[in-house]
Amino acid sequence: MNQIKFKIRRYSSATDTAPYWQTFSVETEPGMTVLQGLQQIRERLDATLAWRHxxxxxxxxSCAMIINSEPQLxxxxxxxxxxxxxITLEALWNFPVAKDLVPDLMPMFEKHRDIAPYLIRDGGDLPKPGESELRQSPEExxxxxxxxSCIKCGACMAACPTLANDPHFLGPMPLTATHRYNSDSRDTGFSKRKEKMDGHHSIAHCHYAAECxxxxxxxxxxxxxxxxxxxxLVLDLFHFSRRSPAQPCDTCATVDHDSLKAPVFTAREKN
Ligand code: SF4
Ligand code: FES
Structure with a gap:
């Protein structure tokens, strides 16, 4: 057994006027997780400590929190x-704190709701009349x-420097969901989501820190x-969809559409 300290930033929106730090001793053993350390504190030292899992x-x-200054599960x-x-523990940054390590995630889920995170099909429900199933190729x-694969944990939102400076910025989780549905071959909702993508607090505001x-x-x-x-959005500006052959208007006919289809390097490659 090894004793280590858990230094926890505590706050209750119902009773406290300001957050404060409290330190607990935790008996650890190999393989033990931070979550198990929190459970030990609640069972042996302070039953009022709050977190979500x-x-x-x-x-x-649900257990995402700031662990030694990094958003982690x-x-x-x-x-x-x-x-x-x-080990220092805080509720996720860039969210209001409900209690101790529990962030209020509603701002994230409201933005997520607003981008229409579901398949949209022209003409109504899935599948269209006459279709028995909606097939996709492995490439699609x-x-x-x-x-x-996003589990909506909010870690990316806590790490985002743009969101830290602009609470109205949609943030990486809702924007990732936007692209997930836009790039699904069964979806026709790009035009419905475009207003959100093109808005002042949206993708143009991303500085590409790639912390998310x-x-x-x-x-x-x-x-x-x-x-x-x-x-x-640029392709759309030139009346061109990635999913269909180029149909440029006269003004855009001189644009080299193939150059617009060049691969975008990934943030993982950048790092
Ligand atoms: S994209 Fe963001 S919300 Fe989704 S799993 Fe990753 S860190 Fe969590
Ligand atoms: S309790 Fe950690 S991800 Fe579910």
Missing amino acids: SCRMGVCG ACNTQIQNLSAQM LNEFLQFS TRVCPKGVDPARAIQLMKRD
């Missing part, structure tokens, strides 16, 4: 891998597959999704 296996996304972070005698699946991609616990690349949407 459910699956304990990196799937539900508490259930997926082993204490020994932090190589520290003191790969267009959006990695973006569909660096911290994502599921290997999603939100920075790449945002760059791809910038490309899609």
Whole structure:
């Protein structure tokens, strides 16, 4: 057994006027996670400590918090891998705090709702009359597959410097969801989502810090999704869709559309 300190930023929106730090001693053993350390504190030292978790296996996304100044999943972070005698814990940055390590995620989910995060089909429900199923090729699946791994944990939102300076910025999670559906061959909702993509607090405001991609616990690349949407907006400006052959108007007929289809490098390549 090894004793280490958990230094936790505590706050209750119901009773406290300001946050404060409290330190607890935790008995650790190899393989123990930060989440298990929190459970030990609640069972042995302070039953009022609040955080959120459910699956304990990196799937539900509810235990995301700031661990030693990095947004991470508490259930997926082993204490020994932090190589520290003191672990600091805070609720996710860039969100209001409900209590202790519990952020209020409603601003993120309201933005997510606003971008229409579902398949939109011209003419109504899925599938269209006469279609028994909506088939996709492996290539079409790969267009959006990695973006569909998002578990809505909010770690990318906490890491985003643009969101830190502009609370109205849509942020990496809702923008990744936007691209996930725009790039699905079964979806025809680009024009419906375009207003959100093109708005003042949207993709043009991204400075490409790529912190979202660096911290994502599921290997999603939100920075790449945002760059791809910038490309899609330019293509749309020239009356050209990635999904259909070029149909430029007379004004745009001289544009080299193939050059607009050049691959966008990924934030992971950048880093
Ligand atoms: S993109 Fe990654 S970090 Fe952001 S909400 Fe989804 S899973 Fe979490
Ligand atoms: S408890 Fe579900 S991701 Fe950590």
